[in-house]
Structures are given as structure tokens and as C-alpha cells.
Amino acid sequence: MKKTLLLVFLFICLSQKQALAANDQPRPHISFQPVLLSWDVVNEIIPRKSSFAVIDIDSGQSFKVQRRAGSGHADVQPLTKDDTKIMKKIYNGKWSWRRRAVFILIDDQLIPASMHGMPHGAGAIQNGFPGHFCIHFSGSTTHRTRKFDLSHHVMILKAAGKFDDYTASLSAEEILNIFLITAKNHDKELMEGISISNMNKNDGSYNVLNNIEGMKWTIKKSQEDHDFPLVSTFPVETKIYLDEVGPVKITQTFTLIRTSLFSPWKVMRDPFVTELAENGR
Known part of the structure; x- marks a missing residue:
């Protein structure tokens, strides 16, 4: 019991310390409000062959992509070789399956999403990117299992500013x-x-x-x-x-x-x- 009470006391002290530190961290400025949209809606906004910008939230870097395919989520490819270079830089020069929180910018809409950084499958654009990669939105599923990907879901919530609400309960x-x-x-x-x-x-x-x-x-x-x-x-x-x-x-x-x-x-x-x-x- 004494050990448990000590853990609780330590937890309270550390939580207060971390909350103060978090308030000192600068936040990136967004000129207009992101809107969390379901995949059914986004699927209509970014039809096949449409192009849009991907903004990586942590680094602030952006690049353009074109949607090529995908039914449960968007299969996309970087638009140019320069876009491929920017994407690879975001992943520290090494392709990875790691999910990252992103915004999709198309026209005047800023949509929270999640991407991974691993080329796979087919690709048709001469962009130096050997295949395509996936972008998931709220309600997206994988093409293999037809189930939602929790790792992508977490990053979508981060992009939408809803992660804390999600984890609270x-x-x-x-x-x-x-x-x-x-x-x-x-x-x-x-x-x-x-x-x-x-x-x-x-x-x-x-x-x-x-x-x-x-x-x-x-x-x-x-x-x-x-x-x-x-x-x-x-x-x-x-x-x-x-x-x-x-x-x-x-x-x-x-x-x-x-x-x-x-x-x-x-x-x-x-x-x-x-x-x-x-x-x-």
C-alpha cells in the first residue's frame, strides 16, 4: 500500500510538471480551421487523378500528391521528383511504415489525415517514387482487412486536435x-x-x-x-x-x-x- 501511495504522489507531481512544460511549447499557426471529415465525404472531394497538398504537422513541410486509386482510403503518389524528395526528407531520408499526422489542403479545405512513408504496389507517375503510399481519413479502412487501422486513427485524431479527448476515457x-x-x-x-x-x-x-x-x-x-x-x-x-x-x-x-x-x-x-x-x- 505504501508503494502504491508513493506512485500516486509521484504521478501527481510529474503530471503538474509536464503540464507546465507543455504550456511553454510554441504551437504552429494555422490560418483557418481544420475540419474532421469522414472518408465517405473526402472520397468525393479528392476523386481519382485529383491533386492536392499534404502538410506534415510535426515538421511543417508540405508536398503535392495525386490520388491514383484506393477504395477504403486514398492511394496517392508524389506529383514530381521534388515532391518525392520533400517527402523522403520528412522521413529523415529513409522510407518507413511509420504513421504521421498530416493535413490535406485542397481548395479552401484543410482536412486532418494520416500517412505512412513506404512506397509499395504500382506507380504510374515519373517522380522517382517506386509505387504509391496511403493516406487515411476518419472512417478509412485498409484494403486487405477492410478494418480501420488504429495506428492511422491515432494520427488522424492528433491532426484534428482530438487525441486528448479520445484518450481521456x-x-x-x-x-x-x-x-x-x-x-x-x-x-x-x-x-x-x-x-x-x-x-x-x-x-x-x-x-x-x-x-x-x-x-x-x-x-x-x-x-x-x-x-x-x-x-x-x-x-x-x-x-x-x-x-x-x-x-x-x-x-x-x-x-x-x-x-x-x-x-x-x-x-x-x-x-x-x-x-x-x-x-x-
């Missing part, structure tokens, strides 16, 4: 799953919003997240303390492909904590980052 297990998605996508901003840490994020401790090339996981049954339901733990088996290291398997117990029965769950992320760093050496 999730269960501990659901928050942990979202946390692991943010790690896979190298999104430290979202990760920090649903977790707590005693590490100094400016000392390079989290750079190891940039080495994640791929990641899968299985969350086991909760070891929840029913006498004190503000703490929950989950054993998790992860298979992670680390750049310059290769595949590693990590079995670890994650601890989540909240300040009241009505507060959102937060993941204690330091053990995960430490384990990654040790395996990445």
Missing part, C-alpha cells in the same frame, strides 16, 4: 496499447501526453525511440489491484526491430497509474525506455 489496457503505438510511430509528443517520467527528456534518453523500425506486441491479462484501483500492471511481450541491431524480444511488466477513478490512466514509461536503450547498445 480509455481503459488502462487501451491506453497502454495507444502508448505502444506512439512508440512505434516515434511520436514523443503523444507519448508524453499519456505517460509520466522522471527522466530528463533533454538529455538524449529518448533518442533510442528513433531506432525503432518495426514493433509488434501482445498485452497479457492485467494484474490489477482491486483493493486500490488506481494502479494497474500488464505483462507485455514485444518484438522490436531496432536499426543497426536487428530484432529483439522484450518481456516487460508495464505499470499504469491514475489519481482518481475519474482520471485518465498514465503509463510509467521509464522502464520501457531503459530496456530499449540496453537492447540498442
Whole structure:
């Protein structure tokens, strides 16, 4: 019980510290309001062969694409070789399946969306891009499973400014799953919003997240303390492909904590980052 109370106290202190730090961060200025639209609506706005701009939210860089195909989401290609170069720069010079939050700008409409950065399949434009890539919108599905992609969904919510509202009422297990998605996508901003840490994020401790090339996981049954339901733990088996290291398997117990029965769950992320760093050496 003393250990649990100490965790709660630590959580409160760290949450207040992180909230103050977040208020000091500058936010990019958008000249008009993004509108979250369903895929059924967007499908009509960007018909096949239409061209539009993709704006990467984190970097602020933009490039143009043309929609070529896609029924459950948009299959697109960069419009020119210069657009391909910009897109690859956004992904730090290396194509990746990682999802990124973006806006689609067409005419006077700014639409939240999510893209990945991996060329695949066919491509018909002479643009130096070997195939096409996917852009998902609210309500989009994958073409293989016909189900929505949670990793894309998280990034769409980030683009729409609705991520915090979405995570506020999730269960501990659901928050942990979202946390692991943010790690896979190298999104430290979202990760920090649903977790707590005693590490100094400016000392390079989290750079190891940039080495994640791929990641899968299985969350086991909760070891929840029913006498004190503000703490929950989950054993998790992860298979992670680390750049310059290769595949590693990590079995670890994650601890989540909240300040009241009505507060959102937060993941204690330091053990995960430490384990990654040790395996990445």
C-alpha cells in the first residue's frame, strides 16, 4: 500500500510538471480551421487523378500528391521528383511504415489525415517514387482487412486536435496499447501526453525511440489491484526491430497509474525506455 501511495504522489507531481512544460511549447499557426471529415465525404472531394497538398504537422513541410486509386482510403503518389524528395526528407531520408499526422489542403479545405512513408504496389507517375503510399481519413479502412487501422486513427485524431479527448476515457489496457503505438510511430509528443517520467527528456534518453523500425506486441491479462484501483500492471511481450541491431524480444511488466477513478490512466514509461536503450547498445 505504501508503494502504491508513493506512485500516486509521484504521478501527481510529474503530471503538474509536464503540464507546465507543455504550456511553454510554441504551437504552429494555422490560418483557418481544420475540419474532421469522414472518408465517405473526402472520397468525393479528392476523386481519382485529383491533386492536392499534404502538410506534415510535426515538421511543417508540405508536398503535392495525386490520388491514383484506393477504395477504403486514398492511394496517392508524389506529383514530381521534388515532391518525392520533400517527402523522403520528412522521413529523415529513409522510407518507413511509420504513421504521421498530416493535413490535406485542397481548395479552401484543410482536412486532418494520416500517412505512412513506404512506397509499395504500382506507380504510374515519373517522380522517382517506386509505387504509391496511403493516406487515411476518419472512417478509412485498409484494403486487405477492410478494418480501420488504429495506428492511422491515432494520427488522424492528433491532426484534428482530438487525441486528448479520445484518450481521456480509455481503459488502462487501451491506453497502454495507444502508448505502444506512439512508440512505434516515434511520436514523443503523444507519448508524453499519456505517460509520466522522471527522466530528463533533454538529455538524449529518448533518442533510442528513433531506432525503432518495426514493433509488434501482445498485452497479457492485467494484474490489477482491486483493493486500490488506481494502479494497474500488464505483462507485455514485444518484438522490436531496432536499426543497426536487428530484432529483439522484450518481456516487460508495464505499470499504469491514475489519481482518481475519474482520471485518465498514465503509463510509467521509464522502464520501457531503459530496456530499449540496453537492447540498442
